[in-house]
Amino acid sequence: MSETTSTTSTAPAPVADSTKPLASEPKGRTGAARILTGRDAMTIYALVAFLIYAAIAIPRFASPVTTGFLLLDVIPVLLIAMPMTLIIITGEIDLSVASTAGLTSALMGVLWAGGMDIWLVLAISLLAGIAAGMFNGVLIAVLGLPSLAVTIGTLALFRGLALVIIGDNAVANFPKALTAFFTSKIGGTGIPTVMIGVVVVVVFFGVLLHFTPFGRGLYAMGYSKEAASFVGINVARSKFWLYVGSGTVSALAGIYWTLRYTSARSDNASGLELAVIAAVLLGGVSIFGGKGSIPGVIAGVLLIGTLNYALRLARVSDVVLITVTGLLLIVSVVAPSIGAAIRQWRHTRRVRRSFTRKTT
Amino acid sequence: MMLNRKNKGRTGRLGSMVAITAVAALALTACNSGSASSNGTSSPSAGGGDQKITFIPKQLNNPYTDVVLGGGKKGATEAGFASSQVVGPLEASASSQVSFINAETQAGTNVIVIAANDPDAVCTALGEARSAGAKIVAFDSDTNPDCRDVFISQVVAKDVALIQTKLISEQIGGSGEIAILSATANATNQNEWIKYMEEELASNPAYKDIKLVAKVYGDDNDTKSFQEAQGLMQAHPNLKGIISPTTVGIAATARYLSTSAYKGKVALTGLGLPNEMRPFVKDGTVKEFALWDPAQLGYVAAFAGKALQEGKISGAEGDTFTAGELGERKIEKGGLVIVGPPTVFNAENIDKYNF
Numbered sequence: 255m256s257e258t259t260s261t262t263s264t265a266p267a268p269v270a271d272s273t274k275p276l277a278s279e280p281k282g283r284t285g286a287a288r289i290l291t292g293r294d295a296m297t298i299y300a301l302v303a304f305l306i307y308a309a310i311a312i313p314r315f316a317s318p319v320t321t322g323f324l325l326l327d328v329i330p331v332l333l334i335a336m337p338m339t340l341i342i343i344t345g346e347i348d349l350s351v352a353s354t355a356g357l358t359s360a361l362m363g364v365l366w367a368g369g370m371d372i373w374l375v376l377a378i379s380l381l382a383g384i385a386a387g388m389f390n391g392v393l394i395a396v397l398g399l400p401s402l403a404v405t406i407g408t409l410a411l412f413r414g415l416a417l418v419i420i421g422d423n424a425v426a427n428f429p430k431a432l433t434a435f436f437t438s439k440i441g442g443t444g445i446p447t448v449m450i451g452v453v454v455v456v457v458f459f460g461v462l463l464h465f466t467p468f469g470r471g472l473y474a475m476g477y478s479k480e481a482a483s484f485v486g487i488n489v490a491r492s493k494f495w496l497y498v499g500s501g502t503v504s505a506l507a508g509i510y511w512t513l514r515y516t517s518a519r520s521d522n523a524s525g526l527e528l529a530v531i532a533a534v535l536l537g538g539v540s541i542f543g544g545k546g547s548i549p550g551v552i553a554g555v556l557l558i559g560t561l562n563y564a565l566r567l568a569r570v571s572d573v574v575l576i577t578v579t580g581l582l583l584i585v586s587v588v589a590p591s592i593g594a595a596i597r598q599w600r601h602t603r604r605v606r607r608s609f610t611r612k613t614t
Numbered sequence: 615m616m617l618n619r620k621n622k623g624r625t626g627r628l629g630s631m632v633a634i635t636a637v638a639a640l641a642l643t644a645c646n647s648g649s650a651s652s653n654g655t656s657s658p659s660a661g662g663g664d665q666k667i668t669f670i671p672k673q674l675n676n677p678y679t680d681v682v683l684g685g686g687k688k689g690a691t692e693a694g695f696a697s698s699q700v701v702g703p704l705e706a707s708a709s710s711q712v713s714f715i716n717a718e719t720q721a722g723t724n725v726i727v728i729a730a731n732d733p734d735a736v737c738t739a740l741g742e743a744r745s746a747g748a749k750i751v752a753f754d755s756d757t758n759p760d761c762r763d764v765f766i767s768q769v770v771a772k773d774v775a776l777i778q779t780k781l782i783s784e785q786i787g788g789s790g791e792i793a794i795l796s797a798t799a800n801a802t803n804q805n806e807w808i809k810y811m812e813e814e815l816a817s818n819p820a821y822k823d824i825k826l827v828a829k830v831y832g833d834d835n836d837t838k839s840f841q842e843a844q845g846l847m848q849a850h851p852n853l854k855g856i857i858s859p860t861t862v863g864i865a866a867t868a869r870y871l872s873t874s875a876y877k878g879k880v881a882l883t884g885l886g887l888p889n890e891m892r893p894f895v896k897d898g899t900v901k902e903f904a905l906w907d908p909a910q911l912g913y914v915a916a917f918a919g920k921a922l923q924e925g926k927i928s929g930a931e932g933d934t935f936t937a938g939e940l941g942e943r944k945i946e947k948g949g950l951v952i953v954g955p956p957t958v959f960n961a962e963n964i965d966k967y968n969f
Contacts, residue, residue: 314720323716424708426734426758437738515709517735524707566717572674572704 293590294538294550301557308564315564318444325446326437326514328559330355330507330523332552333452334530335537336459337500339551341401342534343463344475345543346394348497349405351504352526353412354386356519358508360416363425363518372429380505386412387501388494395494409527416520425518436513448510455503460548468492476543532579533558536586558582667725667919668699668718669912672755673706678908679729681969682754686727686912692938693920699723708732715739719746725919727912728762729754737761749922753915763922763929764949766915768906769956771803774859775810777904777956778884779821782855785881785901789823790854793846795867795884797834797860807859827853832863839866847876858884864903868894888959888967895964904956908969914943914953 289295309316334351341348358379365375386408393404438447463469474482475489483489507526512518537554539546558579565575669686671679683700690698701718703710708731718726719742726748730736733756740750740761750757753766782792794811796804808829815821827850832839839862846853858864864884868891871877878898886903894900914937921927921935933945943951959967 314722317720319720323713323720327713327716424732424734433738511709514738515712515732515735516737517708517732519708519732519735521707522709525705563713563717566701566713567720569699569701569717569721572702576704 292538292547292550293545294547294553297537297550297557297586298553301553301560304557304560304564308560312564312568315567318439318442320563320567321444322439322446324559324563325449327563328555329446329448329452329514330511330526331529331533331559332555333455333503333507333510334500334526335534335551335555336455336548337496337503338530338534339537339539339546339548340459340463340469340472341496341500342531342539342541343543343546344472344493344496345479346401346493346496347405347531348390348401348500349527350386350390350408350412351500351507351530352523353409353416354383354501354504355508355511355523355526356521357386357412357416357419358383358505359512359518359522360420360520362509362512363420363423366428366518367425372432376509379509380502383501383503383505383508384498385501387498387504390501391494391497394497395490395492398490413520413524420518420520422520426516428513428516428518433513433516436510455506456548456552459499463548472496473544476540476545529558532583536583538586540590541587663694664696665694665724665920665923666697666699666722667695667727667916668701668721668723669915670711670714670718670726670728671700671702672729672731673710674700674702674704677969681908682729682912684912685907685909686916688909689913689916689938690919693917695725695916695920698916706731708735711736712739715743719743719748722746723748724923725749725751727751727753727915727919728757730757731755733758733761749919751915751919751922753911759948762949764918764927764945764951766911766918766951766953768908768911768953770952771806772810773955774885774904774906775807776814777958778807778857778859779811779814779818781883781902781904781958782857782881783821783824785883786824786854788820791825791827791850791852792855792857793828793830793850793853794826795830795832795839795842795846795856795858795860795863797832797863799831801860804859811857832858832860832866834860834862836862836866839863840870843867843870847874847880853880855881855883858882858886861885861887861890861905864900865890865894868899872897872899885956886959887969888964889969891959892964895959895961902958902960904958906953907957907967910940910953913938914940914951918943918951 314320334355338348338351361382362375362379365378366372370378390401390404390408393399393408394401436446436448439445440447440449463472471482471487471492474485474487475492479489508523511522515522533555534546534551535541535554536557537546537551539551561579561582562575565578667690669683671683673679687698687700701714703714711728711731712735715726715728715736716739719739723743724747726740726743728736728740728750730752737758737760740757744750750762751764751766752762754768756762756765756767759765786792794808796808798804812826815824815826828846830842830846832842839858843856843866846856856867858867864882864886867882868886871880871882872894882900883903885905886900887905891900891903895903917935917937918927922929927933927935927945929945929949931945931947931949934942935945937943940954943953945951957967
């Protein structure tokens with residue numbers, strides 16, 4: 255909340271001495287300084303530091319095999335984190351992403367087992383994801399219901415539908431060529447071939463957020479929906495498309511999950527929504543909206559992914575691992591708030607002191 | 615926030631920078647302690663070769679799994695592995711084991727013993743582990759047969775059924791009315807056992823005086839099983855024995871019998887956990903019951919892994935290997951290894967088991 259309370263940039267800071275020319279006022283962080291010391295930059299530094307540490311300290315970490323296994327593990331989180339970043343920047347949330355992926359997976363299984371052509375199966379599954387996103391979008395953007403409540407509902411609803419569709423069964427006999435493609439690597443680099451598609455999605459959302467009026471509008475919505483609509487941003491329409499995007503990408507993640515693990519099940523990707531939100535927050539996106547960047551989120555996803563993989567390679571128990579990621583998340587969310595509170599307090603004290611000096 | 619950026623932005627950032635460094639440091643310490651402990655486990659039998667075995671259960675922190683893994687650790691030490699590890703997910707989802715298999719592949723583990731959550735989801739990862747030279751032993755819950763070398767199975771379904779009919783026949787003196795209190799009406803394994811029991815009762819002349827009068831279902835719910843047991847007594851006053859092929863059912867029935875007038879008069883047997891059944895065995899409500907010993911499962915798996923690694927067996931039908939104190943085991947069709955007949959628990963031996 256501290257973020258939203260202090261948004262007025264035409265600040266009363268110079269009030270203490272208004273005779274001074276503006277140019278002599280201390281400058282805020284601009285340009286390079288702002289990029290280099292931002293919250294998202296911190297995540298990038300942490301990622302680099304951890305990579306260097308792991309490469310030195312953990313045997314066998316520094317190898318193309320790691321790149322392959324690690325990237326295969328993080329792809330679903332990375333994919334879904336993209337639309338999730340945009341949604342959280344507008345101050346909303348989508349908890350139904352993992353269930354949408356599960357629903358897609360269940361649908362794929364049933365259609366394929368029913369003897370449909372594989373490309374048709376993929377197309378229908380993707381459409382189902384889009385439809386799921388549209389359903390969320392209509393409830394949230396058109397009917398104006400709170401996204402938290404709606405997506406908690408669809409979290410259960412989509413998972414339930416997946417169970418209705420496929421039940422306890424698992425479908426595994428997907429075409430060998432296709433499943434082999436989903437775990438194949440580009441030459442000797444260890445980079446999975448599917449990364450090419452993932453990069454396309456990441457670049458799309460990166461450009462959308464940082465280089466288009468639509469993207470700038472999302473930040474405005476995150477600060478204040480009323481102000482955003484006042485300056486001519488169609489808040490409802492933007493939200494609707496964000497949820498459609500989220501549903502689409504979740505379906506892609508579901509398809510990836512099914513083919514990578516060669517197993518279509520109703521419980522696929524369960525719990526993934528929390529992993530995604532954790533990575534997004536760690537990447538410097540404010541849960542209150544209005545702040546965050548795609549590069550930061552990519553670093554957040556990779557940081558959690560690398561941490562998990564490195565600790566697993568060192569055979570640290572999952573109990574420790576889950577505790578470490580939890581702490582990391584809490585610190586990443588709490589630290590900026592504490593920082594902001596301290597800054598606020600020092601500022602108030604300074605203003606008060608300069609006032610006292612003036613009056614005496 | 616922006617207001618503050620004007621003046622104090624840089625110093626304020628220090629806070630978050632310190633915090634993130636602290637967390638990174640924390641992660642690093644976790645790492646260090648982790649590798650230290652894994653070194654620790656490998657030290658006791660250092661010098662006995664450098665073969666490493668890793669157990670990947672369905673999920674960690676499950677009492678049944680802990681017993682299986684206890685046997686596995688014991689087997690690994692006796693079979694002569696230089697180190698044995700247990701890694702696994704906290705939740706038993708289809709894909710949760712894959713990243714553990716990947717990490718083990720990279721760690722150069724020689725034998726991976728896995729209880730698969732999904733027979734196919736682990737296949738690609740196991741394939742990569744095998745091409746890196748690892749031997750794969752499935753236990754408890756099989757993978758797709760193409761993805762492992764051998765599968766260690768608890769017991770043959772028929773043996774489970776036969777031992778229960780044998781026990782009840784002994785306890786009621788070979789004649790009288792009996793009933794079955796099962797789990798749910800559509801439980802695959804339970805129904806398979808009941809089918810074999812009925813066949814045996816009908817075909818074996820030794821059981822010609824035993825009459826199966828009722829089959830009831832307690833749904834593996836303690837309260838419902840308790841009430842069903844109560845109902846059986848009222849509906850069949852001449853009942854001499856009950857078979858309950860489910861751990862929940864047998865415990866609930868024993869609890870009812872021990873507090874009723876039927877204690878010691880109506881025999882009860884089936885499949886139960888020693889820790890749950892101990893008081894009822896001691897107070898005379900139950901004479902004997904059966905269950906496989908989960909520890910043997912892990913124990914045999916470790917020896918099978920060793921034999922595979924040394925090239926003594928290939929997983930082909932007819933191969934044999936020695937599983938320590940449990941003696942010789944033969945590989946059956948489809949790379950299947952049966953651990954052995956179910957263990958029978960009674961007042962004499964029950965204190966030796968803790969699960």
